[in-house]
Amino acid sequence: MPSIHDVAALARVSIKTVSRVVNQAPNVSEELRERVTAAIRQLGYRPNQSARRLAGGRSFMIAFLYNNPAPSYNGGIQSGAANRCRDLGYHLVVEPMPLTGEERFAILDRLVAALRPDGVFLVPPLSDDAQLLQRLSELKLPCARIAGSVMAESFNIPTPERAAGRMIADHLIGLGHRRIGVITPPASHKAAMQRVEGFRDGMAAANLPLEESLFVEGAFDFESGIKAGGHLLSRGKRPTAIFATNDDMALGTLTVAHRLKLRVPEDLSVVGFDDTPAGLTAWPPLTTVSQPLEAMGSAVIDALAGGSADAPHFTFRLVQRDSSGPAPAGA
């Protein structure tokens, strides 16, 4: 592995000049810059990050803190982030985190002490963990997160959850549905709760009544979708459509519908949220909301590394598939 000294020797300059060229620092004559660039190319020189970190203070590492439940969601964001890191000369270190417990802090401390990452990236539901955010701010670590709702000093990339909820309401109302069940997120998931708000907006805009008994809380997993869906569908007067605030719960609802021999979408429309692979491969394919995950991951890295302060704007897209259709005539 060639070092900066080799480059300096080959280009007949000091190591400091090489450093300047590498870091695109000012005050280097055109001539030397070219000589150095040529030497770098010839030797295939790459700066050693460890040395850089040690001397400089920047580590060119960004920590990605996540919690397991939704691999496709995390995976999409992670890929976007990792690719952007590559462009910017950073690297992404992943760290799975429990949602609760003192252990979180120990993990975080160890990570920070060892790596001194330049930034920390939180994905939901971690992005709503007030204690963790608190600790992060104590450690004075730049931190960016997606869809966080908790107030914090850290940079937060907002997502149009509410608008998307509204979009779903409009979609279902447009199909003639009037009585729509909603499976809400667990109360702790603030960002997703906005989806419900948006849905309420849509109902209000269409002057439709909001029956509170049609709102059932779920836990964001398949099982709770079965339970909540079962609850909604066993009512005397059952809804003609159900909006589940994530795909897993929507799939649970679909399963209940199958068990009850309800036809989807003829008897019941089901809409999810997240556009997971499972929604695409379900029967019938699930109508859902798709998020630009890779772009979101990429934007967070920009915020952390590039320091572009203005929050980007994302649009969520309604993906109409076969699980939603016109409301049954009799309803």
Added chain:
Amino acid sequence: MPSIHDVAALARVSIKTVSRVVNQAPNVSEELRERVTAAIRQLGYRPNQSARRLAGGRSFMIAFLYNNPAPSYNGGIQSGAANRCRDLGYHLVVEPMPLTGEERFAILDRLVAALRPDGVFLVPPLSDDAQLLQRLSELKLPCARIAGSVMAESFNIPTPERAAGRMIADHLIGLGHRRIGVITPPASHKAAMQRVEGFRDGMAAANLPLEESLFVEGAFDFESGIKAGGHLLSRGKRPTAIFATNDDMALGTLTVAHRLKLRVPEDLSVVGFDDTPAGLTAWPPLTTVSQPLEAMGSAVIDALAGGSADAPHFTFRLVQRDSSGPAPAGA
């Protein structure tokens, strides 16, 4: 952030002694060891990895090279690996990789030059990329992979793919199936191809004929499952069961069955492979094979970091759900 000097000062020893204690090196008296340990605890000292790397030669970083397609598979392995890294004081740096193209090498070179990882971890289908393995060995990087079939110097953790294929054959034969369609992996995916071999073993053991026209190649994705499944089910005499070599293709088959109004499992049994979340939430829930992903990820890290040379043994488990059942009587 306390440094090794602070600890040394507090414990009234040299920095070298602190270093020895931290690295569990021999030749430290019990008394000093305790004094140092106490000082470390009191100050909350953690060694700085960048400095360690620079001086030592080890980076305490392991690179995780992956390719996107199956987020739940990668996610499971990644979590297992990251958690084990944490135990061992390592960190996992993720790097998404294209499957083909010169770009791969550029990415790899950059990663290696910048980080000098102590090891590289490849998951399938990257673990079958002969060129990449070649480059890795040129760079003299310890490299471990899961389910690789290509010969290479690198350490390979074998998986009981073949036994699992056999398990599926036995399961279906036990249910009375005689004519079983198989959707095979793309030829390049060597490890998964073993599943087909195992399946053949089972058929042979039961003295059942192998109709080659019942073997159709898929591309490991949902679409190709639809295509291959459709092909198998449009035959005059259609199979009573289909074994798809991964879940995505099995779900495609399920979709075709739904479209053709075939009842699953009454008219057709479908079995997948991988135990993805989508298989669990499908209708009917998919019979499939589950792999201990986290344990596999963890084992690879052990091989890379701990240097435990003997390959661990994993067992794949048949997860019987509702998509497979007794063969129809008339068949």
Added chain:
DNA sequence: GGAGAGTATGACAACGTTGTCTTGTCGCTC
């Protein structure tokens, strides 16, 4: 009781960068 073989400890120089400071060398102004 003196040689030789451990064991415990520390001094000091790497490791490969970047930050700070110094030294030149221009070109401009009055």
Added chain:
DNA sequence: GAGCGACAAGACAACGTTGTCATACTCTCC
């Protein structure tokens, strides 16, 4: 043409560890 400011380039000391070597002390054995 003296004085000043801007720019170009380099010398040198960090940064926080680990490796190597030197030193001092403690056994053991004949």
